[in-house]
């Protein structure tokens with residue numbers, strides 16, 4: 001009996017990891033056409049491999065387990081050269097993690113049990129999130145250490161913005177927001193890919209109010225990047241950044257990042273501003289915003305901001321498109 005368990009459990013683990021990854025990689029070839037994709041390397045989408053490999057294929061360096069607000073090492077991947085230097089520099093891992101803690105309140109951190117330090121050069125990505133459990137109750141966040149220290153730690157606030165955006169995906173795609181057991185055919189609400197959005201979920205509200213009326217036009221526009229560009233040019237006032245027009249999943253992560261980093265509450269003159277106001281209607285999101293602003297010292301009046309953040313829309317990939325067919329596995 002024991003022997004059977006020994007065999008079955010690892011097999012199940014491998015299968016479940018495989019199943020989760022498939023959901024992110026099977027639409028890989030629907031990315032932009034190769035010539036366009038090649039000059040847009042930073043947002044080439046994809047997925048980091050399984051966590052079981054000692055040799056990661058997508059820049060993996062060190063995997064941590066998250067317990068409370070602390071991280072402890074699960075494994076070091078087999079790396080050489082610059083990546084080995086990054087691996088040995090655990091003070092940097094901790095420095096990145098301390099910024100994650102400042103941004104994500106401990107009760108929200110419960111949603112993620114793994115944290116990966118990786119080199120983003122392989123995938124051209126600054127960060128990503130992916131579900132660990134199919135029911136969307138548990139997530140992994142990856143942060144690219146090379147970009148985290150580009151120009152100095154968190155230069156220009158890019159790293160902080162990346163963390164906010166990435167956690168925005170966890171916040172809007174977890175099991176309190178989506179039902180992973182409901183298939184697309186049986187879903188009456190918005191279906192982002194990972195599951196069926198609950199009626200009152202953040203993403204369903206965003207979709208029903210500000211995407212539904214242009215949905216068929218949007219779907220038509222996802223076929224190539226020039227159509228995507230035309231769609232964005234036409235509906236610019238609906239989006240906080242160009243990247244937000246990628247799909248509702250990216251939109252809500254960008255809206256969340258703009259909501260938390262923009263000092264003033266917008267008036268709601270444009271649809272982009274109305275999207276931000278939806279978040280002001282949710283007390284728990286306002287609390288999240290306050291937490292971030294307090295910990296990053298963004299609350300100070302006047303110019304006495306002690307922590308730099310990019311202006312909304314000014315982060316590196318803001319003026320690009322992501323893969324419209326992916327709602328997470330973010331390359332940003």
Ligand SMILES: [Zn+2]
Nearest residue numbers: 250253330332
């Ligand atoms: Zn994203």
